[in-house]
């Protein structure tokens with residue numbers, strides 16, 4: 079039997095939230111978003127990856143910030159960590175930033191593109207770079223790797239949550 083990549087076995091719950099325009103995945107710029115066909119395909123990719131490493135992944139997508147806020151409020155006590163692709167909220171989503179911060183749970187910001195890169199960069203946005211309002215408050219960031227930004231964030235959080243010193247325990 080192959081040794082687990084994780085040091086723990088607890089089935090952490092990781093909640094993934096995709097923001098405005100991510101419902102259009104599959105019809106978006108293929109240079110940026112690649113060959114993935116839909117948000118549903120992305121959500122299944124994330125859920126199946128979570129299963130493979132022994133964590134529960136719950137996914138949510140909305141084009142409306144109010145719905146995102148209500149979802150964060152509803153999952154704040156049961157989620158062990160959050161992954162957010164703010165998408166259309168990247169530069170303006172202050173209420174979402176606050177709601178995530180107020181959960182006191184680890185948060186990883188993800189993007190298909192490298193939103194910090196100029197439009198001329200291989201993974202840059204045609205209309206980038208973008209100045210994320212989330213960057214100053216999230217635990218970590220994974221971006222530029224398309225859907226693999228999500229699996230990177232899931233794995234990193236699973237391993238971090240297994241580490242009892244990760245959440246700021248007295249060292």
Ligand SMILES: O=C1C[C@@](O)(C(=O)O)C[C@@H](O)[C@@H]1O
Nearest residue numbers: 099165166168189190191208
């Ligand atoms: O909708 C999106 C998707 C995105 O967050 C990404 O995943 O690369 C990048 C954002 O700038 C854009 O508005």
